[in-house]
Amino acid sequence: MEPTPPAGASRAAIVGWYKRATVCYALPFGLGLLGAVAPLFFTLALLGQLPLTLTGLFFTKRGWTLAVRSGDVEKKDVGFANFILGAILLVLGLLGFGLAYVMTG
Numbered sequence: 001m002e003p004t005p006p007a008g009a010s011r012a013a014i015v016g017w018y019k020r021a022t023v024c025y026a027l028p029f030g031l032g033l034l035g036a037v038a039p040l041f042f043t044l045a046l047l048g049q050l051p052l053t054l055t056g057l058f059f060t061k062r063g064w065t066l067a068v069r070s071g072d073v074e075k076k077d078v079g080f081a082n083f084i085l086g087a088i089l090l091v092l093g094l095l096g097f098g099l100a101y102v103m104t105g
Contacts, residue, residue: 014075017063021082024056025089028096046100050093057086 028049035042064079 010070011072011075014063014066014070014072017059017066018075018078018082021056021059021063021086024052024059025082025085027052028089028093043100046096049089049096053086053089053093057083057090060086 028045031041031045035045060079060082067075067079
């Protein structure tokens, strides 16, 4: 007998929210890598880390809420991992703002 699919939100909707969060979390690192070519990208990475992390946390919360409502245990676990990653990146974003402040001061 096959397990019944979770009720509520589809897995595709949950994955869509988590993909948006992943892009928000990864974009500053890509800009940081481009910072080796042009210093402007490094500055954008430092200043963009905090707002993009907060946006990523918002997307993670939306996906996690859908996963809880649908009862999808696997996607809830992914949401917890995204929240942990978002908390770490939030601290890095605050450090990035501090470094940008020191560099311009």
